[in-house]
Amino acid sequence: MARPAKVEDSVLHTKLSDVFREVGYEGATLAMLSAATGLKKASLYHRFPGGKEQMASEVMAGAETWLIEHILTPLGSKATPAARIATMIRNLDTFYCGGKKACLLNMLSSPSADRGPFANMIKNAFEVWIGALSRALVDAEFDRDTAHFRAERAIALLQGSLVVARGMATTTPFQNCLASLEHELLAPPPSLPSAVATHV
Template sequence: MAPRSISDTDLVDRLETVFRDVGYDGASLATIAEATGLQKSSLYNRFPGGKQQMAAEVAGSVGAQFATDILSPLTTDAPAADRIDGVAANLETFYRGGEHPCLLNMLSVGDAGTAARTNLRAGADHWISAFADVARAAGATRDDATARAQDAICAIEGALVLARVTGQTDAFHRALTRLPALLLGSSPS
């Protein structure tokens, strides 16, 4: 077997960029081959399930990154507002100040397949749960905490969509600034 010309990690990173930039439906095999530097036959060798398998692996990778990197400040013993500020800083970096489209949005259109939808759902559920846990620790009821978490994520995700459409990132920055208030039910500082 010939040696791989690109590591699995680099390959998934490049696939992530393609799916972020053009979405699932816009990611033709020619576009993917160009972005990865691999021939179509090599792509099918690495991903026998085709583009759906690629999307599933990208969604799983980003979900794992969110759990271990982006949301990690929520698991510390710091005060709740500081933990949320840490997540906001991570989101700011991850989404490059609001200029980086959200994979959750870009892979949710089109038929990325059951495995990709499952991985996207798991990532979203984890994000909601992590935010809701902070809201519950601040005294919110289970239902209110879930609603606060969903509202916070909608503010972030909606701002990312708006930024992609308008080229303006102000709403994204406001969503991150308001994150403690959205989750803790307090006034923004």
């Protein structure tokens, strides 16, 4: 081992992402990121001249790519709405490790007083996600308001189940959430009245 081999970009991003998802942006230190990746601080700066902010930014960009490939694309496919949603749910289960890993959209929120460098990326991610899910529900013959209301609720429920799972140190809230999600999204309208003061 005269000369240390280059660490692959993909594994690097994954390792960094794991740290940010676990402790958030402010909680992540270069020492942690160094330990997690196996690269010394100076090496991280060679790869990310912008330092921690650039690392988090690229991790967020990676998450956006993942969202497009594993959520938005399936949701916009030509399969039945139920099948599209089922694919989304399967991919979410993998991505969040059954509820053991948190969501960057929550963990990277409001790092600094100006809502942070990732505020726009986070806002955009929520918007396109809700939008894509909403369109899948429109394809399932729901009216636009109901579809949007349910889509937003589903994303909130998902995020919240991860929060509760983390807080209670158990994955069951997340698993229960995923298990009921498809049925709930596609349940007949009267049961879940979207008409209840939907401020869209």
